[in-house]
Amino acid sequence: MQTIKLDQDFSISDQITVADIQTLKEAGIKVLISNRPDGEANDQPTNAELAAAARDAGLTYQEVPVVLDTINAANVRDFAKACKAGLKTHAFCRSGARSSNLYGLKKLMQGEPADVVIAGAATAGVNLTTMPAKFASVIKELTESFTSLPLQHNCSILIVGGGAGGIAVAASLLKRRPGLDIAIVEPSDEHHYQPGYTMIGGGIFKSTDVVKPEAQVIPKGVTWIKASVTHFLPESNQVVLDDDTKVSYERLVVCPGLKLNWDAVSGLRESIGKYGVTSNYDPRYAPYTWELVQSLKSGTAIFTQPPMPIKCAGAPQKALYLSADYWLKQACLDSIDIHFCNAGPVLFGVKDYVPALMQYIERYKAKLDFGHNLIKVDGPNQTATFATTDANGQSKQREIKFDMLHVCPPQCAPDFIRNSPLADFGGWVSVDPKTLQHTRYSNIWGLGDGTNTPNAKTAAAVRKQAPTVAMNLLADIDNKNAVASYNGYGACPLTVERGKVVLAEFAYGGKLDPSLPNWILDGRGPTSLAWILKKTLMPSLYYDFMFKGHEPLVTLEKLKQETAINN
Numbered sequence: 001m002q003t004i005k006l007d008q009d010f011s012i013s014d015q016i017t018v019a020d021i022q023t024l025k026e027a028g029i030k031v032l033i034s035n036r037p038d039g040e041a042n043d044q045p046t047n048a049e050l051a052a053a054a055r056d057a058g059l060t061y062q063e064v065p066v067v068l069d070t071i072n073a074a075n076v077r078d079f080a081k082a083c084k085a086g087l088k089t090h091a092f093c094r095s096g097a098r099s100s101n102l103y104g105l106k107k108l109m110q111g112e113p114a115d116v117v118i119a120g121a122a123t124a125g126v127n128l129t130t131m132p133a134k135f136a137s138v139i140k141e142l143t144e145s146f147t148s149l150p151l152q153h154n155c156s157i158l159i160v161g162g163g164a165g166g167i168a169v170a171a172s173l174l175k176r177r178p179g180l181d182i183a184i185v186e187p188s189d190e191h192h193y194q195p196g197y198t199m200i201g202g203g204i205f206k207s208t209d210v211v212k213p214e215a216q217v218i219p220k221g222v223t224w225i226k227a228s229v230t231h232f233l234p235e236s237n238q239v240v241l242d243d244d245t246k247v248s249y250e251r252l253v254v255c256p257g258l259k260l261n262w263d264a265v266s267g268l269r270e271s272i273g274k275y276g277v278t279s280n281y282d283p284r285y286a287p288y289t290w291e292l293v294q295s296l297k298s299g300t301a302i303f304t305q306p307p308m309p310i311k312c313a314g315a316p317q318k319a320l321y322l323s324a325d326y327w328l329k330q331a332c333l334d335s336i337d338i339h340f341c342n343a344g345p346v347l348f349g350v351k352d353y354v355p356a357l358m359q360y361i362e363r364y365k366a367k368l369d370f371g372h373n374l375i376k377v378d379g380p381n382q383t384a385t386f387a388t389t390d391a392n393g394q395s396k397q398r399e400i401k402f403d404m405l406h407v408c409p410p411q412c413a414p415d416f417i418r419n420s421p422l423a424d425f426g427g428w429v430s431v432d433p434k435t436l437q438h439t440r441y442s443n444i445w446g447l448g449d450g451t452n453t454p455n456a457k458t459a460a461a462v463r464k465q466a467p468t469v470a471m472n473l474l475a476d477i478d479n480k481n482a483v484a485s486y487n488g489y490g491a492c493p494l495t496v497e498r499g500k501v502v503l504a505e506f507a508y509g510g511k512l513d514p515s516l517p518n519w520i521l522d523g524r525g526p527t528s529l530a531w532i533l534k535k536t537l538m539p540s541l542y543y544d545f546m547f548k549g550h551e552p553l554v555t556l557e558k559l560k561q562e563t564a565i566n567n
């Protein structure tokens with residue numbers, strides 16, 4: 001089997017055998033797509049044999065059999081449906097040619113320009129140069145399906161996503177230039193203050209504390225289009241909505257957040273919310289965390305952290321600290337065996353904060369199980385399975401029985417971004433890390449959790465990204481170069497006990513970037529002041545400042561100083 005990786009989650013090969021399925025499983029593949037009909041050669045395993053072996057290995061097996069010369073639009077649509085975004089997928093045929101052409105045609109269908117698709121494939125060593133001419137009529141049929149859709153709205157600035165990033169950037173734009181013609185596409189009726197989720201899991205906030213009607217947070221004068229974007233058509237400055245209409249724009253801001261990939265852990269979706277399995281990453285389950293914490297008097301409590309990137313990288317630990325602090329105060333901590341099972345190799349990515357956090361790990365007698373990636377949850381038997389690597393680099397599996405399991409789910413770019421021409425190799429919106437302008441489309445910007453910038457994915461990051469995007473987009477309207485530059489700021493208030501927070505604030509490269517002088521607040525140690533900030537002031541900073549375009553700490557001068565931009 002000759003495997004070629006075409007993007008972070010998608011690979012192709014020639015014909016696979018039953019024995020190859022184990023190798024593909026070990027490489028993290030979750031979905032197999034067969035593009036070869038049965039009976040083409042005597043030595044070819046049948047699809048039924050391969051499907052049975054895949055099922056035994058816990059993989060999904062999909063058949064989209066085609067003959068290269070007769071690939072049609074329906075085949076491409078079936079192939080696109082079979083590719084499960086966010087799950088590592090491997091497609092194969094006799095030589096790999098059918099799979100690579102279907103992959104390329106899927107990209108064209110999703111609006112990616114042919115030269116970009118061909119160049120991307122060439123980087124992986126796959127030649128798709130003849131594809132546009134060979135499948136011209138198929139491509140026409142696939143792309144024309146959007147041309148005929150009606151245009152429901154036309155605006156100057158379109159924002160995709162009305163979460164932290166979308167509302168903050170709309171407010172920032174309007175504060176600078178009132179009267180702008182802005183529309184936000186957002187499907188949800190509710191806006192959530194997600195930084196409050198861990199406080200619900202710790203019994204400090206109620207569920208109702210973190211929700212507001214979306215209509216209440218959308219700035220006055222902004223048109224709310226209550227729908228989901230399904231496709232981007234950047235060549236024609238349009239997006240397609242899930243009601244089969246289109247919206248056109250002059251400039252686009254993309255801030256769709258990220259996808260919590262519950263399906264990447266086998267059995268998790270079936271178990272969550274019962275059997276002691278919970279997660280503060282979903283507000284439906286955060287109250288269950290607190291129920292479990294209060295009822296657990298002895299046993300094993302596991303807190304998991306998947307591979308990066310995740311939003312608020314400190315949140316898995318926050319759940320651990322707030323739970324353990326409660327158990328300590330209830331005098332049952334000695335009867336509870338706490339594990340922090342982290343797929344990564346360190347407690348926290350910025351070393352300056354590790355000593356303070358280690359003191360709490362020791363206080364709570366938590367075991368640090370690094371290199372432990374949760375792959376399976378058996379709710380009824382209360383067993384978690386982790387993929388681990390031993391000291392010799394050998395992959396192994398380890399099962400741990402639990403009474404309480406707090407899961408931070410794996411996270412990835414949303415499907416409609418990953419499958420769009422705006423995505424980078426990893427599926428995220430591809431932007432310049434400083435100007436936040438799209439790397440290929442000069443009238444598009446991105447911010448928040450959905451972009452490929454290497455900052456900590458937090459609302460705190462949005463606080464500096466929103467004015468950066470607003471200033472640069474307005475400069476573009478005025479035919480000027482980008483003026484503002486984002487330094488990668490993000491913050492993570494680690495609630496190490498009730499009443500104390502270690503406030504991590506850092507920029508690109510892990511460079512410390514505190515908002516207040518150390519003599520007022522040194523974030524490298526636990527402080528009561530940071531707890532007051534987290535519990536009381538931050539929600540107000542979010543709603544009353546960031547969402548109203550008040551940006552006292554983020555002037556253009558400050559953004560220039562922090563990043564040494566000189567124009």
Ligand code: FAD
Nearest residue numbers: 161163164165194195228229256257312448449458459460
């Ligand atoms: P979101 O706020 O998630 O908004 C994305 C929006 O896009 C949503 O409203 C969604 O409905 C919309 N959308 C999705 N798909 C589509 C579509 N197809 N079309 C149109 N719209 C769409 N940050 C901190 O700063 N401090 C913290 O302490 C902190 N703690 C956290 C704890 C937890 C448990 C969690 C889950 C997050 C935490 N965060 C924290 C992270 C913070 O909430 C996010 O980084 C922030 O919300 C990102 O903003 P965003 O706009 O990118 O995404």
